[in-house]
Amino acid sequence: MFSENSCGSNAFNMICEVQGTETRIILTEDEVSIYFTHSTQTVPLSHILAVELKNEDGQTETQTTLCLHYAQPGSQCRLYKQQLSIMGQRDECEFFQKQISNSIKKSSRPKRLLIFVNPNSGKKRAMKIFNKYAAPLFQICGIQSEMIVTSRPKQPTEKLQACNLVGMDGIVTVGGDGLFCECLNALLIRAQKDAGRDYDDPDVTLRRPSLPIGIIPAGSGDVMAQYLHGTRDATTAVLKILLGDVVAMNSVGVYENKLTSYSGLILGFGLFGDMMKDCEKYRWMGPARYNIIPLGTILKRRTVDIDFEYLPADSKGTIQAGRRHFRRQFSAPGFRNVPPTPARQNSTPECIKISTTTKGWKKTDGRVYAVDTYAVSLGPEAGKLKPHFGDNAMSAILTDKCKLSKHMAQLTKLQKHQPDCYNYSFIRHFRVMAYRVRLLHARTKTTEDGSRLVHKKHYFNCDGEAIQLTRPEFEVSTFCIPDYTESVYICLEASYTEKAHESSCYTKNMLWVI
Numbered sequence: 001m002f003s004e005n006s007c008g009s010n011a012f013n014m015i016c017e018v019q020g021t022e023t024r025i026i027l028t029e030d031e032v033s034i035y036f037t038h039s040t041q042t043v044p045l046s047h048i049l050a051v052e053l054k055n056e057d058g059q060t061e062t063q064t065t066l067c068l069h070y071a072q073p074g075s076q077c078r079l080y081k082q083q084l085s086i087m088g089q090r091d092e093c094e095f096f097q098k099q100i101s102n103s104i105k106k107s108s109r110p111k112r113l114l115i116f117v118n119p120n121s122g123k124k125r126a127m128k129i130f131n132k133y134a135a136p137l138f139q140i141c142g143i144q145s146e147m148i149v150t151s152r153p154k155q156p157t158e159k160l161q162a163c164n165l166v167g168m169d170g171i172v173t174v175g176g177d178g179l180f181c182e183c184l185n186a187l188l189i190r191a192q193k194d195a196g197r198d199y200d201d202p203d204v205t206l207r208r209p210s211l212p213i214g215i216i217p218a219g220s221g222d223v224m225a226q227y228l229h230g231t232r233d234a235t236t237a238v239l240k241i242l243l244g245d246v247v248a249m250n251s252v253g254v255y256e257n258k259l260t261s262y263s264g265l266i267l268g269f270g271l272f273g274d275m276m277k278d279c280e281k282y283r284w285m286g287p288a289r290y291n292i293i294p295l296g297t298i299l300k301r302r303t304v305d306i307d308f309e310y311l312p313a314d315s316k317g318t319i320q321a322g323r324r325h326f327r328r329q330f331s332a333p334g335f336r337n338v339p340p341t342p343a344r345q346n347s348t349p350e351c352i353k354i355s356t357t358t359k360g361w362k363k364t365d366g367r368v369y370a371v372d373t374y375a376v377s378l379g380p381e382a383g384k385l386k387p388h389f390g391d392n393a394m395s396a397i398l399t400d401k402c403k404l405s406k407h408m409a410q411l412t413k414l415q416k417h418q419p420d421c422y423n424y425s426f427i428r429h430f431r432v433m434a435y436r437v438r439l440l441h442a443r444t445k446t447t448e449d450g451s452r453l454v455h456k457k458h459y460f461n462c463d464g465e466a467i468q469l470t471r472p473e474f475e476v477s478t479f480c481i482p483d484y485t486e487s488v489y490i491c492l493e494a495s496y497t498e499k500a501h502e503s504s505c506y507t508k509n510m511l512w513v514i
């Protein structure tokens with residue numbers, strides 16, 4: 001049945017019937033091509049979810065139907081689930097099925113998943129979304145899963161830190177950014193505990209968790225899913241998880257004497273923290289709260305006097321002209337221009353240690369509304385800011401005292417992801433590996449053990465969750481893995497020239513997301 005195709009590699013030819021028409025099908029090591037009378041359809045093997053044989057009415061013993069389930073890219077970054085029924089000779093169809101199944105087995109796709117569902121996420125449709133979009137596809141792909149439906153905040157963290165993960169290939173969150181952040185924290189802390197590392201020490205060499213996290217968006221903001229896939233479409237997210245489309249990512253840790261939280265998306269102190277706190281009060285409004293409440297927070301914006309010490313990215317984050325790589329994380333394996341994804345494996349590479357005792361720290365100060373950090377960098381592409389997951393330093397952005405009208409204009413641009421949103425004199429941008437913030441003139445009270453606690457309420461927005469600052473100073477570190485080399489773009493410079501970072505020791509990454 002094998003013959004040489006025009007490229008000289010082995011190919012399997014089969015004459016069969018597709019959609020009632022006699023058709024030739026060719027299977028190569030990489031793809032299946034279906035030659036219709038006037039067109040050809042090609043499905044890369046990396047897009048095939050499953051293949052099964054079905055006996056249909058009226059078929060003789062020597063005939064059968066081969067069902068191909070596959071993912072097809074559509075418009076606006078979406079993936080669609082498609083099915084193709086191929087009627088042919090039983091022996092040929094069986095051979096076809098075996099070849100494709102073997103190829104799927106060899107790929108690093110997940111087989112067992114632990115699923116966290118937050119029934120209170122967003123419009124409270126997480127369970128429905130899972131049942132409607134994920135469950136049927138999981139069944140087609142033969143995924144074994146265990147599900148934990150959460151009943152309160154912090155429960156996902158507790159469960160994930162305690163449960164048995166042996167044999168699991170990944171965690172899947174069905175909810176919003178907050179649920180993802182909780183699972184990210186739990187996995188990171190668990191990995192440090194298992195490795196006997198002190199996760200409260202910002203200087204510790206972190207160990208990367210061995211499991212990736214997949215996100216099925218069902219929350220209010222779903223920023224992480226949007227950044228990852230370019231769409232909030234649940235089917236796209238499920239298909240990418242099933243195809244094992246892994247992306248390595250950075251994370252940052254915020255410490256107040258000990259670890260406060262890890263963030264995988266955005267860490268905003270000041271204005272964005274206050275916004276999130278205000279939004280939390282109106283959770284009953286659902287996702288609509290994000291459209292209305294922040295305006296009120298901006299109107300009552302408050303400044304805080306700070307000392308800002310930072311470790312510049314310098315040689316690790318030198319900015320240089322280079323190539324762009326933004327969209328790669330939106331591709332499924334085998335899609336064009338995809339870099340090799342890390343294999344699903346148990347190895348847990350170390351991350352670069354960012355020593356807070358390193359020489360070269362610099363200092364500035366100011367009266368600011370906000371100090372913001374992005375674990376996922378944003379860079380310009382086609383007139384918009386687009387996310388990048390493998391940056392080699394973090395951006396710390398200080399918003400100084402300014403006129404309300406100008407501030408509103410800047411925030412509107414930021415919300416619209418306009419590339420010039422940081423092009424304001426009251427915005428200061430630093431490329432750093434770590435930074436420390438000390439609140440000046442903050443009233444504090446001293447506890448029995450001598451700790452100084454800040455009196456006034458200040459908040460972080462940590463990936464969509466409001467966390468109250470307890471001490472008058474905090475420190476933020478970024479975590480990177482030195483095993484990868486490429487250039488990336490960053491646009492948060494006042495000049496907006498397209499720039500890239502060159503790095504001798506690289507930055508991939510803390511965690512994997514799907």
Ligand SMILES: Nc1ncnc2c1ncn2[C@@H]1O[C@H](COP(=O)(O)OP(=O)(O)OP(=O)(O)O)[C@@H](O)[C@H]1O
Pocket residue numbers: 117118119120121122123150151152153154155156174175176177178179180182218219220221222223463464465
């Ligand atoms: N059953 C539950 N009831 C209330 N809160 C929960 C429950 N389960 C989890 N949580 C917590 O609620 C917080 C918010 O959840 P999640 O992010 O899923 O939804 P969201 O806030 O609507 O979406 P987004 O973060 O994208 O805005 C998380 O910290 C999560 O752990």
